[in-house]
Amino acid sequence: MYGYARNKDDLMNRLRRIEGQVRGLQRMVDEDTYCIDILTQVNSVTAALKAVGMGLLDAHVRHCVTESIERGDGDDKVEELMSAVARFSGR
Amino acid sequence: MYGYARNKDDLMNRLRRIEGQVRGLQRMVDEDTYCIDILTQVNSVTAALKAVGMGLLDAHVRHCVTESIERGDGDDKVEELMSAVARFSGR
Amino acid sequence: MYGYARNKDDLMNRLRRIEGQVRGLQRMVDEDTYCIDILTQVNSVTAALKAVGMGLLDAHVRHCVTESIERGDGDDKVEELMSAVARFSGR
Amino acid sequence: MYGYARNKDDLMNRLRRIEGQVRGLQRMVDEDTYCIDILTQVNSVTAALKAVGMGLLDAHVRHCVTESIERGDGDDKVEELMSAVARFSGR
Numbered sequence: 304m305y306g307y308a309r310n311k312d313d314l315m316n317r318l319r320r321i322e323g324q325v326r327g328l329q330r331m332v333d334e335d336t337y338c339i340d341i342l343t344q345v346n347s348v349t350a351a352l353k354a355v356g357m358g359l360l361d362a363h364v365r366h367c368v369t370e371s372i373e374r375g376d377g378d379d380k381v382e383e384l385m386s387a388v389a390r391f392s393g394r
Numbered sequence: 395m396y397g398y399a400r401n402k403d404d405l406m407n408r409l410r411r412i413e414g415q416v417r418g419l420q421r422m423v424d425e426d427t428y429c430i431d432i433l434t435q436v437n438s439v440t441a442a443l444k445a446v447g448m449g450l451l452d453a454h455v456r457h458c459v460t461e462s463i464e465r466g467d468g469d470d471k472v473e474e475l476m477s478a479v480a481r482f483s484g485r
Numbered sequence: 486m487y488g489y490a491r492n493k494d495d496l497m498n499r500l501r502r503i504e505g506q507v508r509g510l511q512r513m514v515d516e517d518t519y520c521i522d523i524l525t526q527v528n529s530v531t532a533a534l535k536a537v538g539m540g541l542l543d544a545h546v547r548h549c550v551t552e553s554i555e556r557g558d559g560d561d562k563v564e565e566l567m568s569a570v571a572r573f574s575g576r
Numbered sequence: 577m578y579g580y581a582r583n584k585d586d587l588m589n590r591l592r593r594i595e596g597q598v599r600g601l602q603r604m605v606d607e608d609t610y611c612i613d614i615l616t617q618v619n620s621v622t623a624a625l626k627a628v629g630m631g632l633l634d635a636h637v638r639h640c641v642t643e644s645i646e647r648g649d650g651d652d653k654v655e656e657l658m659s660a661v662a663r664f665s666g667r
Contacts, residue, residue, distance in 0.1 A: 363429040392665030483574030520636040
């Protein structure tokens, strides 16, 4: 069972809302909405996805990583975490 | 008619693919996929959205902004463009 | 003469302040400051640099790019601008 | 003693190099270098700073955070870490 299990419903709701926002973008394109207005909406979907990613990272550290450190074998988890953080922060 | 009109089909295809990726994320959560694997997929959806945003900006500058400068009234467009670039690059 | 020429003093002042902040970071490391406090300061230097970059882009579009479009040969400038925007926004 | 203590020399060298790059930017402005060339250099200083931040985070997790979890009181450290990660990744 993974970190996000405790917030599975919340996570699912966020992802469904993001799916709706992406469909909204298709509608905007279809209806020839002004470029900058579509771009504003693209930025807000990106922000919502970043928040989902941050929530996953958070739950992962609080549970999976913490528990493996407590069991005395956190090294691989910490290694994996730090490359995930690097990719997540766009490096 | 806006800048992206010339690439409307391509833009729509990208957005449909992104919608599919977001549904894929829901499936991953539903099937209790490992946190870091979901996060990797979140990063790739974010990158796809950033590419869509970049394409919109590009078409906007090449058409809408260029044309208003050519008509001699580009000031407002340039103003609006620069705040869009600032928001897009996360500032 | 380039776009930023009109704001050269302001730009220089910002860069001198950033140089001072980077020296401040060295002092923090030298004095064994707590990691998270150094990181907070790193983030604020990064933000200051991003603001300098945004100012350069802004002046570039308002002058260099606008003027070449007005002269009827903006294509290369627009091309170059858009790859600069892509790199600047971390893509 | 903090996480980065083991790499203090390396960290100092990076920060001195960054200071040199910032002085290089001042020289470029002073010599009226082309905007886009300055911007390219701004991006590379930003990347160097991001690498310093990533190194600090990495050392912090491997030492400070891991050790407090091992001592059984990691909660505050994890809390603090996750807000640092959020700020670092630009959210």
